[in-house]
Amino acid sequence: MSDKKKESGRSSKTGDIQQFKLISVTFKETALDSPSFRASANHLDNQVDNIEKWLDALNASVKRFPKFIKDIQTFTNAFLEHLVPAFLQDGLVDQEYTVEALKSSATELKRFWEATVRAHTVNPYIIEEANAAISPAIKRYRELRAKFESSQAKYDKYLSVYLSSSKTKDPRMIMEDAAQLFKVRKEYLHDSLEMVLHHFQLGNLLDRMLVKLVVSIWKRKKASYEETFADTFVKQWKKINRIKNWSDSHTVMAEKLSEDLRLARAQVEQSTIQSYTPSSNVDDYRVAQINSRSLMEIDETSIEKHGYLFMKTSTSRSTRPVWVRRWAFIKNGVFGSLMLSPSETFVQESDKLGVLLCKVSYAFNEDRRYCFELKTVDTTVIFQTETLWELKSWFKVFENEKTRILNENDADDQFNVASGRYPPLVEEFACTVNTSSDRLLTNTTIVGNSGQIITSSDLSSYINRNEKYFQEYVYYQIPQIRPPFVTETTKSSIIAYSLAAATSIPTALTANVWGSVNWGLYYLHDTLSSKIGDIDQTDYSEGIPSNAEHTESGIIYPKDYPDELVPLDIQMRALFESAVEPGEFCLLSFRCLWSPNSKQELSGRCFATRNHVYFYIHTLGFVSLFKTVMCNFVSVECTEQASYDVLKLYSINNVIKMKLFLDAGNLVKQKLMYLISNKAKKNPEQNEALIRGLLSIERNLQNCETNSLKDRDDTQYPLIPSFKLNDKQTKLKLDFSDESTLYSEHVYNTPPRALFHALLGDNSNTLHILHFLSPQHFIRKPWFKTQQGSLRRDYVVPVSFKGYNMGNVFMKQNIVDSVEDEYYNIVYDMSTFSFKFIFECTFTLQYRIVVANISGKRSKVFFYAKVNILKPLASTICMPIEIVCNHLFYYQAKCLDIRLTESVKEIGLHGKVIKAIYLFGKLSEAKSERPEMNPDACVKINTFTIRVILFKSAFYIVSFILTGINIAGKAMYNFLKSIRMNYVLILLLSLSMIVNLLLVGRSTKNYWIVKRVEKLSRQHILAKPLMLSRALYLKDIEEYVSSSRQLPVNSSSKCFESFKNSSFIMNFNQNVFWEDEYIDEKSREIAKNLRKSYMEMGISRHELLVKLRMLKDAEQELGMAEWKNWLMSEHQKCDYLTSNVISNPNLTDVSPNDSLGTGIQTLLDYCVSCSSELNSYNLL
CATH class of the missing domain: 3.30.530.20 (START domain)
Known part of the structure; x- marks a missing residue:
C-alpha cells in the first residue's frame, strides 16, 4: 500500500500539539482500487443523480409557486370577506364591541397573510443562478464517470483474462500480457483519480452555491421576517450569516489547499504506477521453479498485509468454478476478507480466521498460476495472487505472524485470538454474495474452541427494540461529521459502533467509514509511541461507576449523561475506534476551523473527554486524527466576533487557534476550562460529577443568572487546600523584621x-x-x-x-x-x-x-x-x-x-x-x-568550611590593613607635599619603580613555573593508562593448589582438637548436628550461613577446576601441534639431504669408517627416526 502523506503544522519543543500528518485517504484507497473506493464511487454516483433530480424538482416547484400563492391569496381574501359580512351592521350584534372585534381581527389577519405571502415568494432567478453554476459541473462529472466506467470494465476484463492464463503458457507471452495489463491499469488509475478530484470540486461547489442560495432567500425576505418574526429571525439570521462566513472561509481554505491536492494526486499516481510496474525478468513468470523453499526466498519482514486475492468458488447456477475478487488482509493474528455487496454500494465482510488455524501451501495442482491453498479444520479455500512476488509475500507474512505470536512472552490473549474463528461484528454487514466459498467463510454464529458461542450483533432488531429513542436522539443526528469515506451504509456503520466493541482489525464497519484500514490510527499510534511520556496514567476503570445507567444506545453511559451527546460519542468511537480509552465518554464536542499556522485553516471537529482531547480533521480528502492528554492544556481564551468566535487553547509550549461558527465560543471555553481545571485538581472528579458540572455551566449561561461566569478564569477552581487564619489574627502579616x-x-x-x-x-x-x-x-x-x-x-x-x-x-x-x-x-x-x-x-x-x-x-x-x-x-x-x-x-x-x-x-x-x-x-x-x-x-x-571562614576572615583583615595603609599613605603624602621636598619624592618614586619591577619579574617567573607544572599534571592525568598483563601457566597453578591451608591458630590445643572433630570444613563428608554443637539460635544461624558459603565456594572451585582442565587440554593440544609442525620441518630437511646431498655420486665411495661416513650414517639414522615418528602420527 502506498504511504504517501502530507505533513502540516509547525513543530514545537515537544512536538505534541502543532505537528500532525494529513493523509490523502481517498487517493490512497483509489490507488488501491479497494472495495471501499468502488462502493463509495457507486454511492456518490447515486447521490449526484439524486441531487440533480432534487435541483430540478426545486426549480419546478419555485416556478409553480406563484400559482399556488395566487390561489392561497384568493382563498384568504374570500375568508376575510366572509369574516365581517355587511348584514352584521343591521343591529342584532353589538356594534361597539363585537363588530369591532371582527373588524380588528380581519385587518390583522389580512396584514399577517400578506406578510406571509411575501415571505414565501421566491424569485426563480435565485434557483436558476444556482442551477447555472452546478449543471456544468455535473455534466463534467458525467463525462468523467462514463470514462471511469469504461476504464474499469476494460481493466476488470484484462485482469480476469490475464489471471485465467494456464501455467503451460509461454512465459514470454505472459510477460507481454502483463505489460498490456499494466497499460490498462495506468489508464484506469488516471481516470479514477480524475473522477475523485472532481468529486472534491463538485462537493465544494455544491456547498458554496447552496449556502449562497439560502443566504439570498433570507436577504430578500429580511424586511418581512423582521417585521413578523422579530425574535426568531434575529437568532436564525445570525446563524445563517455565520454559515455564510464559514462558506467564505472554507472557499479560501480550499483554494490554498488546491495545489497540495494536485501534488498529492500526482504523487500517489506516480508511486502507484511504480509499484505496479511488471517485472522484465522472464524467470519471474516461470511456474515450474516454484516450490516450498523458493516461496520463502523473499526479504519480507512485515507481519501485516492487505491486498486483492482471487478466490476459487462456484455458484448455484453452474458447477463450473468461478474466480471472484476479494480484498484480503492479515493483521493482529487473523486472516479475513472484505468484498463489495451485491448492490456494489457498500462493503461486507466474511469470518476472520486465526492464523494459527490456517495451513498455507502451494496449490501445484491448479491450472492457474500463483495459487495457494488455505486450509483449516473444516474449510479449504483456493486463492490466487497476481504475481510471483505477491505469492511469496503472502506466504512470508503468514509465517512471520505465526512466528511473532508463538515467540512473544506475554501473548496469551494474542495466542487465543490467533487460534479462533470469529463471525462478522454486525449481521447486517455479513457477506451475502451467493457463492459456495463465501457461504463457507461466512457465519453469524460460531462455537469457539472453549465452547463459547460467538454471534454477530443484530443491528436492525436492536434499533427496532429502541426505535423511539433512535428516532429522537440518534438516527437523524448521525452523521454530524464528514466521514473519510461515504457509502450507502456509512450511517448504519457509525450507529453500529454503539453495539460493536472497538478493534484494530479491519471490519466492514471500518471499510464503510475509513476505507480498507483506519488510516488515522496508523499515524496516531506512531505519534503516541514517540512521546509515550505524555500518555495519562489515570485508572480509567473508575470512569464507569457502578450505578451507571444503560441508555437506549448500546453503551453503558454514566448517570445523567445527556442524550444529545450520545450520537457525538458514537461518532467519536467510529472515528477513533481503539484509540478511545476505556471509561471515556464524549463530554464536549464542537465544530471548528483549526489554524495550525498562519497559512492554513483545516476543517474538523473536537471531542473532549475526562482525560483526553481528540481532534478529527477532514479537508478536501486530507484526513488526520490527533489525540492529546487534557493535562497538556493550561488555559482557554475566547474572543466573540460577529462572523465567528475565536477560541485559543494554550498548552504548556504553544497555542491552538480555532474559529467557531455555529458553536457558542464562550460556552465551549467555560466547559473546556472546567475539564482542564479538573485534571489539575488533587483528586479529579469522575464522569458523573463532570457531567453535572457541565450541565450546570450550560444552564447558568442560558439563564444568565450571573455575569461572573462570563469572566470566569482558571482561578475559580480550587487546586490546593485553603487554610484559614486564626480567629485572633485579623491582618496578613508581611513584616517579620522583629524576628528575622x-x-x-x-x-x-x-x-x-x-x-x-x-x-x-x-x-x-x-x-x-x-x-x-x-x-x-x-x-x-x-x-x-x-x-x-x-x-x-x-x-x-x-x-x-x-x-x-x-x-x-x-x-x-x-x-x-x-x-x-x-x-x-x-x-x-x-x-x-x-x-x-x-x-x-x-x-x-x-x-x-x-x-x-x-x-x-x-x-x-x-x-x-x-x-x-x-x-x-x-x-x-x-x-x-x-x-x-x-x-x-x-x-x-x-x-x-x-x-x-x-x-x-x-x-x-x-x-x-x-x-x-x-x-x-x-x-x-x-x-x-x-x-x-x-x-x-x-x-x-569540616576543613573545607573552615578554609572558607578563614578566607573570609583574612579578607576582612587584609581589607582593614590596606585601609590603614591607604590612610597613612595619604597623610604622608600631604606632609611631604607641604614641605615641598620634590627631589625626595622623585627619588622615592624611582626606588618604588625599581622594587616593583623586581617584584613583577619574580611573580611572572613563579606564575609560569606553576603554569608548566599544571600543564604537566594535566597531561599526566589525561594520558592513556598503561595496561599490564600477566600470563599464568599450569606449573604456577600446581604451586597454588599444592600449598598448605593451615589455619593460623594453635593446633596443639585441646579446644582446637575438639573443633577439628566437629568442623564441617575439616569433616565435609559427615553430617552436622547443629543442636548439639551450638547452644543458642544466633550462633547456630551464623554456622549455617558459614556452611552455606563453604558449599558455594566448593561449587565455584569445581567450576574453576573444570575450566582449568579445559585449559590444560588446550595447552596439551598446542604442544602436540608444535611437535607435529617441527617434525614436518625436520622431515622436509631429511628429504632435501637425501635427494640432493647423500645421493651425490661423489659421496658413494666414502668409507663408513671415515668421519664423513660416520656423520652421514648418523644423519640417516636421525632421518629414519623422524620418519618413524611421522608414521606413528599418520602425518605422511
Whole structure:
C-alpha cells in the first residue's frame, strides 16, 4: 500500500500539539482500487443523480409557486370577506364591541397573510443562478464517470483474462500480457483519480452555491421576517450569516489547499504506477521453479498485509468454478476478507480466521498460476495472487505472524485470538454474495474452541427494540461529521459502533467509514509511541461507576449523561475506534476551523473527554486524527466576533487557534476550562460529577443568572487546600523584621498560587538553593496537616562534599498561614550545624518566605533569614559564622530571585496557575499525621568550611590593613607635599619603580613555573593508562593448589582438637548436628550461613577446576601441534639431504669408517627416526 502523506503544522519543543500528518485517504484507497473506493464511487454516483433530480424538482416547484400563492391569496381574501359580512351592521350584534372585534381581527389577519405571502415568494432567478453554476459541473462529472466506467470494465476484463492464463503458457507471452495489463491499469488509475478530484470540486461547489442560495432567500425576505418574526429571525439570521462566513472561509481554505491536492494526486499516481510496474525478468513468470523453499526466498519482514486475492468458488447456477475478487488482509493474528455487496454500494465482510488455524501451501495442482491453498479444520479455500512476488509475500507474512505470536512472552490473549474463528461484528454487514466459498467463510454464529458461542450483533432488531429513542436522539443526528469515506451504509456503520466493541482489525464497519484500514490510527499510534511520556496514567476503570445507567444506545453511559451527546460519542468511537480509552465518554464536542499556522485553516471537529482531547480533521480528502492528554492544556481564551468566535487553547509550549461558527465560543471555553481545571485538581472528579458540572455551566449561561461566569478564569477552581487564619489574627502579616532580617523583596508578574507551586511543588527544586551544603539527593515527601491546621513536612537529607560524608541535615518546612491565591507564609528550618576549630560554635538556620498578592494579579515575595546560636555564651566567638551566613543569605536571596524569574518566564502569560501545577507539581498530602522526626541530625563543618571562614576572615583583615595603609599613605603624602621636598619624592618614586619591577619579574617567573607544572599534571592525568598483563601457566597453578591451608591458630590445643572433630570444613563428608554443637539460635544461624558459603565456594572451585582442565587440554593440544609442525620441518630437511646431498655420486665411495661416513650414517639414522615418528602420527 502506498504511504504517501502530507505533513502540516509547525513543530514545537515537544512536538505534541502543532505537528500532525494529513493523509490523502481517498487517493490512497483509489490507488488501491479497494472495495471501499468502488462502493463509495457507486454511492456518490447515486447521490449526484439524486441531487440533480432534487435541483430540478426545486426549480419546478419555485416556478409553480406563484400559482399556488395566487390561489392561497384568493382563498384568504374570500375568508376575510366572509369574516365581517355587511348584514352584521343591521343591529342584532353589538356594534361597539363585537363588530369591532371582527373588524380588528380581519385587518390583522389580512396584514399577517400578506406578510406571509411575501415571505414565501421566491424569485426563480435565485434557483436558476444556482442551477447555472452546478449543471456544468455535473455534466463534467458525467463525462468523467462514463470514462471511469469504461476504464474499469476494460481493466476488470484484462485482469480476469490475464489471471485465467494456464501455467503451460509461454512465459514470454505472459510477460507481454502483463505489460498490456499494466497499460490498462495506468489508464484506469488516471481516470479514477480524475473522477475523485472532481468529486472534491463538485462537493465544494455544491456547498458554496447552496449556502449562497439560502443566504439570498433570507436577504430578500429580511424586511418581512423582521417585521413578523422579530425574535426568531434575529437568532436564525445570525446563524445563517455565520454559515455564510464559514462558506467564505472554507472557499479560501480550499483554494490554498488546491495545489497540495494536485501534488498529492500526482504523487500517489506516480508511486502507484511504480509499484505496479511488471517485472522484465522472464524467470519471474516461470511456474515450474516454484516450490516450498523458493516461496520463502523473499526479504519480507512485515507481519501485516492487505491486498486483492482471487478466490476459487462456484455458484448455484453452474458447477463450473468461478474466480471472484476479494480484498484480503492479515493483521493482529487473523486472516479475513472484505468484498463489495451485491448492490456494489457498500462493503461486507466474511469470518476472520486465526492464523494459527490456517495451513498455507502451494496449490501445484491448479491450472492457474500463483495459487495457494488455505486450509483449516473444516474449510479449504483456493486463492490466487497476481504475481510471483505477491505469492511469496503472502506466504512470508503468514509465517512471520505465526512466528511473532508463538515467540512473544506475554501473548496469551494474542495466542487465543490467533487460534479462533470469529463471525462478522454486525449481521447486517455479513457477506451475502451467493457463492459456495463465501457461504463457507461466512457465519453469524460460531462455537469457539472453549465452547463459547460467538454471534454477530443484530443491528436492525436492536434499533427496532429502541426505535423511539433512535428516532429522537440518534438516527437523524448521525452523521454530524464528514466521514473519510461515504457509502450507502456509512450511517448504519457509525450507529453500529454503539453495539460493536472497538478493534484494530479491519471490519466492514471500518471499510464503510475509513476505507480498507483506519488510516488515522496508523499515524496516531506512531505519534503516541514517540512521546509515550505524555500518555495519562489515570485508572480509567473508575470512569464507569457502578450505578451507571444503560441508555437506549448500546453503551453503558454514566448517570445523567445527556442524550444529545450520545450520537457525538458514537461518532467519536467510529472515528477513533481503539484509540478511545476505556471509561471515556464524549463530554464536549464542537465544530471548528483549526489554524495550525498562519497559512492554513483545516476543517474538523473536537471531542473532549475526562482525560483526553481528540481532534478529527477532514479537508478536501486530507484526513488526520490527533489525540492529546487534557493535562497538556493550561488555559482557554475566547474572543466573540460577529462572523465567528475565536477560541485559543494554550498548552504548556504553544497555542491552538480555532474559529467557531455555529458553536457558542464562550460556552465551549467555560466547559473546556472546567475539564482542564479538573485534571489539575488533587483528586479529579469522575464522569458523573463532570457531567453535572457541565450541565450546570450550560444552564447558568442560558439563564444568565450571573455575569461572573462570563469572566470566569482558571482561578475559580480550587487546586490546593485553603487554610484559614486564626480567629485572633485579623491582618496578613508581611513584616517579620522583629524576628528575622529581610534580605530581598521582589515583585513578579504572576499570581501567588503559581509562585507557591514553583516554590513547593512536588517537581520543584527551587528551594534547593537554601541548603547550606550540597545534598547527595533530594527526598520528595508528602505534606501532612498539623493540629493547628497548617501543612508541614520533615525529612533528613544526607550531605557530602567531594565524596566526604558531612552528616545529615534535618529539614522542616511549614506553611504557617495560607489564604488561597492571596497570601502564603512559609517557614523553612534547618537542623544543627557544628563548627569546631579551637572553639565550638553550634547554630541553626531559619528561612521565611512570604508571598503576597498585589494589584494586577502580581505577587510580592519577601525573603527573611536568620542564624540561631544555640549557646548564648558563644555568641561573641561565633561572630565570624554570622558574618559568613549573612553573606550566604544575600547570595541565596539573589539565587532565589533568579530562579523565580526563570519560573515566571517558563509559566508564561496564559493559564499561569494550571501551567505552574503541571510544571512544578501539586502538593502531595498524606492522609494521616506524620510524627515529628528526631531533629538531632547534625552537620559537622569540616576543613573545607573552615578554609572558607578563614578566607573570609583574612579578607576582612587584609581589607582593614590596606585601609590603614591607604590612610597613612595619604597623610604622608600631604606632609611631604607641604614641605615641598620634590627631589625626595622623585627619588622615592624611582626606588618604588625599581622594587616593583623586581617584584613583577619574580611573580611572572613563579606564575609560569606553576603554569608548566599544571600543564604537566594535566597531561599526566589525561594520558592513556598503561595496561599490564600477566600470563599464568599450569606449573604456577600446581604451586597454588599444592600449598598448605593451615589455619593460623594453635593446633596443639585441646579446644582446637575438639573443633577439628566437629568442623564441617575439616569433616565435609559427615553430617552436622547443629543442636548439639551450638547452644543458642544466633550462633547456630551464623554456622549455617558459614556452611552455606563453604558449599558455594566448593561449587565455584569445581567450576574453576573444570575450566582449568579445559585449559590444560588446550595447552596439551598446542604442544602436540608444535611437535607435529617441527617434525614436518625436520622431515622436509631429511628429504632435501637425501635427494640432493647423500645421493651425490661423489659421496658413494666414502668409507663408513671415515668421519664423513660416520656423520652421514648418523644423519640417516636421525632421518629414519623422524620418519618413524611421522608414521606413528599418520602425518605422511
